[in-house]
Amino acid sequence: MDKVVIYGAGRHAELTAYEMKRNNLHEVVAFTVRNKYLNKTELNGLPIVSYEDISRIYPPSEFKMFIAIGPQQINRAREEIFRDAKEKGYQFVNCIWPILDFPEDLIIGENVYIGQDCAISNFVEIDDNVTLITSKIGHHCKIKANSFISASILAGNVQVEKNVFIGLGSIIGPNITLGEHTVVGMGCTISKSTDPESVYLNKATERQSYNSSKLKLL
Structure with missing residues (x-):
């Protein structure tokens, strides 16, 4: 060991x-x-x-x-x-949760963290120094070095360039490339490729003008 x-x-x-x-x-x-x-x-x-x-x-x-x-x-x-x-x-x-059932064709670099409850499909490549936390990675995805993906979903054939950050609960559509240093904030949906250093943020949910005591359905 x-x-x-x-x-x-x-x-x-x-x-x-x-x-x-x-x-x-x-x-x-x-x-x-x-x-x-x-x-x-x-x-x-x-x-x-x-x-x-x-x-x-x-x-x-x-x-x-x-x-x-x-x-x-x-x-x-x-x-x-x-x-x-x-x-x-x-x-x-690497630090990879051992009970995860990964395909035999998965290619992984070094200093890679893959946490509990991740799911990775076939023909996926993960470069060095990548962190995956509770995420779903579709087939033919390529995740390049130094990227950090937190509790998100990547559809098939997504290319994540170097140093990308994807926040909690985001969804990346199929056949999309995220340019280097792209930041995708929490709860975003990306449906087209991004330029390098792009920033995508989802507006925070606003508090309503009434209190919960006024609700009759809950």
Whole structure:
């Protein structure tokens, strides 16, 4: 079993470590963050160490790494750490929920997180450093590096370019390409391809002028 250092000390890192331990995927030995984010020394009994010292404390010849941070800066923060750790010589593990029934033709890169209740169809390619949370991925989809998809649905033959963010409950129609750094907010429906750096937001549901006590059907 690989010994793994997780980059990150937030909720996503905590969840990743829990899933790795619960599902007997990897042995998590520590967390690491950059010095400017190092405001505590442990998380759930495991040490949090300075990323600037990581090669000395947990050398890449003995330990692997997983980058477990969210889509900050349209995934650029995760991309930067991934590239830097690779330059330091680290190899990366994946965190994939083990009971998921994936097709044999699925192609997956490294540092990929696929959480519980994801469903992936045939002829799908997932590049490095991608996060999928409770999402449905249709046939012939290609998800390029550093993208983050949260509880959404991709129809067939969708191409997700690099560093795309798709928020909760969004639906991407078939044969669509999402340009690099596209942001699709929560609850959106995308029915045509997007230009790079496009932003799509759904208006928040408004409170009505009357109180729930006035409702007679509930």
